[in-house]
Amino acid sequence: MFQWSEFMLEASTKAGKPLDRSSKFEDLLKDVGFVNVKVKVLKWPSNSWPKNKTEKTLGIWQNENLIFGIEGFSLALFTRILGWGKEEVDVFLAKVRKDIKDRSIHSYLSMYVSILLSCPKIENLTVYKLRHLWPKARMSNFDRSRVNISIIYSIGIAL
Helix, strand or coil: CHHHHHHHHHHHHHCCCCHHHHHHHHHHHHHCCCEEEEEEEEEEECCCCCCCHHHHHHHHHHHHHHHHHHHHHHHHHHHHHCCCCHHHHHHHHHHHHHHHHCCCCCCEEEEEEEEEEECCCHHHCCHHHHHHHCCCCEEECCCCCCCCCEEEEEEEEEC
8 A cells, every 4th residue: 555655646746746735734834824823633543453433433434535546546546647548556455455455555535725814915816816826625614705714625645
């Protein structure tokens, strides 16, 4: 699984869209004008290995997402950017799926949630700037004329 994450980061970086960008959210948000930025890093287990009931449930959900989504996450990056063949990717992902299901491997995925408390330079802030930084981010409570508390939920993952 670690090797898969390394290949994904390598390919996404070569493609100009590094998957570790979410770890830099705080600086990116400050660069577009936000102040009092808080970033919360949530740790999601990759399967049901945790003893804690909440973490175990989260791990079950995450495991399903990874098992059924890994081909969609990987195929274009591995074939178009890294130059692998489809069959080579299929064989590799079968091994990765086995690791993802292995409860003796205690891995987490880091999920970054950015909480934006204020933006004094709001006249310079546009939705375009935010969309440019995070094309697939979900924005709530965003109003250019008044920002009380806004939260950006990112689908960025850092392994």
